[in-house]
Amino acid sequence: MLLSNVAELANSVGSDSSVGLFGYPIMIVSLIGMLGSFFLWYARMIFGNLLFRWMFYQLNLSDTCIEYAWFSLWFSHHPYTKNGSTHVKPFQKTTKLRVNRTNEPKEEDSIATSNISEMISNLKVNFVPSYGIHILYRNSEPLIVSISINTNQNNNAYNTEEKTREDIVIWKPRHFLTDYLIKFLFPCQDGVNNCNSVIDMLEKAGVAKEFLSFNPTYPQSIENAYSVFRELLCDCFYVHTLMTREKTTIYTPYFSQWVLASFKEKRAQHTVILDEGVWEDLHNDVSKFLKSKQWYKDRGIPYRRGYLLYGEPGCGKTTTISSIAACLNMNICVFTLDSQTNDTSLNSLFSTVPPNSILVFEDIDSIFPKEEDEKKSDSATDEVSHGRSVVKTNTKSTFSTILNCLDGISSQESRIVFMTTNFKEKLPPALIRNGRIDRKIYLGLATKHQFYKMTQNFYPEEYVKEKVDEMWENMKEYSFGMANLQGFFLRNETLDAAVKSSKNFEMYMKEEETQTQL
Structure with a gap:
């Protein structure tokens, strides 16, 4: 660019007849000035950089x-x-x-607005x-x-x-x-x-x-x-x-990279109330996997494990994952497949999962179109059409790329994947077959065991089995999840109040259903 500017200057000088004999000296002086300025700037940049490197050690963090x-x-x-x-x-x-x-930031204390000095x-x-x-x-x-x-x-x-x-x-x-x-x-x-x-x-x-x-x-x-x-x-x-x-690190996608979103208080195991033996079985399975890396290597099995938690809404799927991560001191990477996620970003995110992390897909069924009838859904699960997946998704990522990231050539080793869904039947069989999903665990509506355990957790000092038996008799004919039960207990500060309100539990469920539909 510098030489082209000089050439243009020379042409303009040479074409101007009024310059005469003084044209060429002016051109030469201009050329020397431009070259001198360039070399002076370049020398100062190099000298400054070398001087700075001689004076300081430098560390860059992003x-x-x-x-x-x-x-x-x-x-x-x-x-x-x-x-x-x-x-x-x-x-x-x-x-x-x-x-x-x-x-x-600490939680703000309640401040009376009537006293401005106290507020300050x-x-x-x-x-x-x-x-x-x-x-x-x-x-x-x-x-x-x-x-x-x-x-x-x-x-x-x-x-x-x-x-x-x-x-x-x-x-x-x-x-x-x-x-x-x-x-x-x-x-x-x-x-x-x-x-x-x-x-x-x-x-x-x-x-x-x-x-x-x-x-x-x-x-x-x-x-x-x-x-x-x-x-x-x-x-x-x-x-x-x-x-x-005492915290669980939560990562979320930001463009094609994982970034630290927050630190979440660890969820204690005793606060997660599943049906008898379900949490213990899942915890033992994950713990055994984490200790079996050499066993997988000796048998030539890819060292990764997949779990599907399915069931009605509000039955503790996400809470269970949080408690497992807390008990095993692992991080959580929450993977959101939104409408802008494409194959490139998907591959990048899968290949850069932070170490010691659980990869979580919440409501995995949401990435598939909801308006397809059963016939289209059955034909969409045919994975052998020209060696490609023909399942449609609501994202820019193809279904074949999702499957390849889970257990294909580009998939990452030493990885635990959890998926949650309220509608297991809507998932393509290719997504949840063995090798991609190794355990499918049903977390359903509240059982008698869960009811008694949560009641004891909410009212430990007032717990009387006879009162709980009475409350269970009033509520057992209704279908409700643990989230519904928790909301019911939060409305009643004492066990006696809960027993009394249980007689009108049908009205409470109708209110919850109405609020959910709004």
């Missing part, structure tokens, strides 16, 4: 990598976040933000460091943290939404002079912008002392980018592990 989540949680509990930051913004949880650089004194505002440059210290060593947000146009022809990505760049001084200059300009202050101990950070965050018996130490090694940032990320991982030990 919100698509798990280390980003580790650092964000560590940063949220650093003294700088609460005491030292001069550039903050109010915390606001949105669907665009995948990881929050803040402590989890009890007002809770959460702040997070704003986008830009932040200088903080770890073990009295400076770190420069740059937080930025980038918006790129998605290249998907079917989706014109903009993709927002948050990036974090961390610089660590390499030499004493740079270190001294930063400390001179931004003094290190304990409790303000410096954290000397991960244990102190976790204690202030409310972690019980019995969990802090281990103090991470790192062997001495030659200082380089690997050793410097490995120690930092080890601290971040330590904080992340302890702070989320």
